[in-house]
Amino acid sequence: MPEASTAKGRATRARIVEGAAEVLREQGVAFTTLDDIRDRTRTSKSQLFHYFPGGKDELLLAVAEFEAGRVLEDQQPHLDCLDSWESWYRWRDAVVERYELQNDQCPLGSLFLQVGRSEPGARAIVAELMRQWQERIADGIRTLRARELIPASVDVDRSAAALLAGVQGGVSIMMSTGSSAHLKAALDTGIEQLRSAKAVAERS
Amino acid sequence: MPEASTAKGRATRARIVEGAAEVLREQGVAFTTLDDIRDRTRTSKSQLFHYFPGGKDELLLAVAEFEAGRVLEDQQPHLDCLDSWESWYRWRDAVVERYELQNDQCPLGSLFLQVGRSEPGARAIVAELMRQWQERIADGIRTLRARELIPASVDVDRSAAALLAGVQGGVSIMMSTGSSAHLKAALDTGIEQLRSAKAVAERS
DNA sequence: CCAGGACTGGACTTGCCGGTCCACTTTCAT
DNA sequence: ATGAAAGTGGACCGGCAAGTCCAGTCCTGG
Structure with a gap:
C-alpha cells in the first residue's frame, strides 16, 4: 500500500475515501460501483487503483477504517x-x-x-x-x-x-x-x- | 407469484428455497450466484425463474421468509x-x-x-x-x-x-x-x- | 390414450463493472 | 531548468452472472 508521498496525493486519497464513504452510506455496498465513487469524487479509474492497488476490496477496507x-x-x-x-x-x-x-x-x-x-x-x-x-x-x-x-x-x-x-x-x-x-x-x-x-x- | 399447482412443483419450489438458504448461509449473499443455487438444488435456470419470476430478488425474499x-x-x-x-x-x-x-x-x-x-x-x-x-x-x-x-x-x-x-x-x-x-x-x-x-x- | 398445461433442461444473450493500459500533466529535488 | 517520479484522464477489455428462450418431457383429467 504505497502511501501518497505528496500533499496533493494525500488530499486526493482522502477525497476518495470520504466520498466513497458518502456514496456507500447512501446506496449501500451492494449497489455501489467504482464508477459511482469515481463520479462523486471527481477522479478516474486509474486514481482509484493508484491509491488502492488491491482494488475495490482495499478501498472498502479503507472506508471501513474511516467509518470505524x-x-x-x-x-x-x-x-x-x-x-x-x-x-x-x-x-x-x-x-x-x-x-x-x-x-x-x-x-x-x-x-x-x-x-x-x-x-x-x-x-x-x-x-x-x-x-x-x-x-x-x-x-x-x-x-x-x-x-x-x-x-x-x-x-x-x-x-x-x-x-x-x-x-x-x-x-x-x-x-x-x-x-x-x-x-x-x-x-x-x-x-x-x-x-x-x-x-x-x-x-x- | 404463481404458486406451484402440482405436488412435484411444490416439492421443487421447496427444494429450491431450502437449498438456497443453505448456500446463502455458507457463502453469504454477496458471493452466491444463481448458478451456485442451481447446482446445490439440482435444478436449472428456467426452474428458478419459473418459480420466482421476479428473479433473484424474489428468491432471496422467499429465503428470508423461510429463515425468519x-x-x-x-x-x-x-x-x-x-x-x-x-x-x-x-x-x-x-x-x-x-x-x-x-x-x-x-x-x-x-x-x-x-x-x-x-x-x-x-x-x-x-x-x-x-x-x-x-x-x-x-x-x-x-x-x-x-x-x-x-x-x-x-x-x-x-x-x-x-x-x-x-x-x-x-x-x-x-x-x-x-x-x-x-x-x-x-x-x-x-x-x-x-x-x-x-x-x-x-x-x- | 391423448390433449394441454405444468414442469424441466440447458444453450444463449446481454450488459454491467472490476480491472488494465498507456498517454499525458504536474510536482519537486538537485 | 530538467528529468524522473508522482499524479491524472479515460478508453478499452474480459469475464461473470442475471435473465431469456425454446425445445423438449412429464403429469393429469376426461
Whole structure:
C-alpha cells in the first residue's frame, strides 16, 4: 500500500475515501460501483487503483477504517466523562441522535458483510472498534464505582458488554424498523440497571 | 407469484428455497450466484425463474421468509413457557446454542442488506419477526408478573424491547468477533435485571 | 390414450463493472 | 531548468452472472 508521498496525493486519497464513504452510506455496498465513487469524487479509474492497488476490496477496507474511526470520535466527548448519572444520559442522547440522523444505514455493518469473509482485515477492524468502545464504557462504569455511585459487586466488564450489545442491537433493529425505540429501551434499561444496583446491594 | 399447482412443483419450489438458504448461509449473499443455487438444488435456470419470476430478488425474499420462520420455530418450545426463572435460563441457553452453532452467519441480516433498500418487502419481514419475537418475550414477562415474581411496576414492553435489542446486538457482535460473550452478557444481565426488580421495588 | 398445461433442461444473450493500459500533466529535488 | 517520479484522464477489455428462450418431457383429467 504505497502511501501518497505528496500533499496533493494525500488530499486526493482522502477525497476518495470520504466520498466513497458518502456514496456507500447512501446506496449501500451492494449497489455501489467504482464508477459511482469515481463520479462523486471527481477522479478516474486509474486514481482509484493508484491509491488502492488491491482494488475495490482495499478501498472498502479503507472506508471501513474511516467509518470505524468516526463512530468513536463522535462519542469521544461524552465517553470521556461518564462520571455522573447526568453524563450517562447525555451520552445516551448523543448515541440516539447520532443514529437517528443517519437513519437506516450502518456503514460498518454492510461493509463488513461485503468484505467480511474474504478479508480477515474487516473482522479485525470491527472487533477492534467493539473492544475500544466497550473499554470506554467499562471505564465509565469504573468511575461510577470509584465514586461509590454503584457497589463494588458490579461486574464491570459484563455490564459494559451487555450495554454495548444493547446499543448494537438497537441500531440494527432501527435499520429494519426505522424506529429508535429499541435503542432507547436498551440504553435506558441498561443505565437504570446500574443505578438500581446500589439498592439491590444494600437490601441484601 | 404463481404458486406451484402440482405436488412435484411444490416439492421443487421447496427444494429450491431450502437449498438456497443453505448456500446463502455458507457463502453469504454477496458471493452466491444463481448458478451456485442451481447446482446445490439440482435444478436449472428456467426452474428458478419459473418459480420466482421476479428473479433473484424474489428468491432471496422467499429465503428470508423461510429463515425468519425458523428463527421463531427454533425457540418456540422455550418461548412458550417462560413462567419460571429456570425456564428463562433454559431459553437463554437455547438462544446461545442456536447462534453458536451457525457460527458467523446471520442469514437474515445479510439478506436484508442485499435486498433491503430496493424491496420494502424485506424490511417488512424483519420488522414482523422482531415484533413477534418481542411479543413472545413480553408475554413471558407478563407471566412472571402474574405469578408475582416481579412487581407490577415493571415496564413490560420496554424490558422486552431492551432484551431483544441485547440479543440482536449480541448476535451481530458475535459475527465479527466470533465470541458469544456479549450475547451471554446481554441475556444474563437482562434476566437478572428482571429478577432484581422485586428487590428494588420492595426497598423503595 | 391423448390433449394441454405444468414442469424441466440447458444453450444463449446481454450488459454491467472490476480491472488494465498507456498517454499525458504536474510536482519537486538537485 | 530538467528529468524522473508522482499524479491524472479515460478508453478499452474480459469475464461473470442475471435473465431469456425454446425445445423438449412429464403429469393429469376426461
